[in-house]
Amino acid sequence: MVTRxxxxxxxxxxxxxxxxxxxxxxxxxxxxxxxxxxxKCEHHQETGAFKLRGASNAAARLGKVAGVTTASTGNHGRALAHAARQLGLPAVICVSRLVPQNKLDAIDALGAEARVIGASQDEAFEEARRLEREEGFALVPPFDHPDVIAGQGTLGLESLSQLPDAAALAIPLSGGGLLAGVAAAAKALRPDIRIVGISMERGAAMAASLAAGHPVEVEELETLADSLGGGIGLDNRLTFAMCRDLMDDLILLTEAEIASGLRHLARKDGEVVEGAAAVGAGAILAGKLRAENGPLVLLLSGGNIDPARHAAILGEET
Structure with missing residues (x-):
């Protein structure tokens, strides 16, 4: 377990x-x-997502390496590319063909290589492991790594410093690095705080793994919440157990419910977010999430959505 x-x-x-x-x-x-x-407007973070926290912490602890690599659905790759540039290191970010072009362009703009490999994050991970094994690159996983989890956990410390009486945190759930870190921090400070994980119905690997009682493979499908895609790894060392032990509730949303949350945040709150960050709002709108026991914090995890796609989603319902 990653500690306070x-x-x-x-x-x-x-x-x-x-x-x-x-x-x-x-x-x-x-x-x-x-x-x-x-x-909690983490989509205002440098590089547009919470991933910079974990990537920066992990990169800051590296020794002498040939470069850095990872597999990513986009935001972690962009964050690691940013951290690598600060350290003067080459970076190769391995992604599947499901990753949107705007996220690939953002990685390239930071001087890293976005290498498209296969149809899933697991396939992309094989290339990252090859770079580690054969070319001396340091592999910084997107979620199942103690330094990455600890970095994401700083968002929990920061959130409770801003709203000490929060009764619950609603956290987008993918591989579990964000939820594991934030929950570890929050429950260390406030053992009674409620941790709610939210994901999509289409290809939610952590949800399927928790239901099975162990990590399982799930087909990676296209979803509006593309940042929540990808497997958790059959050899998952940390995030599966931490999510199992620290999460109080798990909510799954349809694609229509995610889109509804995205539209609401844009129209009513003036916040442009990607689908993964809209799941908390979507859960409230769907009647699946309430705030009756005290203040509820929605973690808006990222804002790296293609502008044309965002405009199209806003135009789907007037």
Whole structure:
């Protein structure tokens, strides 16, 4: 398990490398949820997503290496590319063909190579492992790594410093690095706080693994919440157990419910987010998430959505 001490050390290590992102109330969602709802606007982070926290912490702890590599659905790759550029290291980010072009372009713009491999994150991971094995690159996994989890956990420390009386945190769930880190930090400070994981119905690997009682493979499908795609790894060492032990509730959403959350955040709260970041709002709108026991914080995990796609989703329903 990643500990509170690990997360506090990460916070000190990456201080000055990341932004402290805003926390703001959402009157519209509060009315629908039956209690106060707050938005933790992590999509305002440098590189547009929470992933910079974990990537920066992991990269800062590397020794002498030929370069860095990973497999990513986009946001972790962009974050690692940013951290590598700060350290003057080459970076090769392995992605599947399901990753949107705007995320590939963002990786390339940071001077890294976005290498498209196969139809799933697991296939992309094989190339990252080859680079580690044969070319001396340091492999920084997107979620199942103690330094990555500790870095993501700094978001939990920061959120509770901004809203100490939060009763629940709603966290987008994919491989589990974000939920594991934030939950470890939050429950260390507030053991009674409720941790709610939210994912999509289409290809949610962590949800399927928790239901099975062990990591399982799930077909990776196209989804509006593309950042939540990918497997958790059959050899998962940390995030499966941490999510199993620290998460209080798990909610799955349809594609229509995710789109509804995205539209609401844009129209009512003025926040442009990607599908993965809209799941909390989508869950409230679908009647699957309430805030009756005290303040509810929705972690808006990223904003790296293609502008044309965002406009098209807004135009689907007027």
């Amino acid at each position: 001490e690990d997360i506090e050390a990460a916070a000190a290590r990456i201080d000055g490398m990341i932004r402290r992102t805003p926390m703001k109330p959402s009157p519209s969602l509060s009315g629908l949820a039956g209690g106060p709802v707050w938005l």
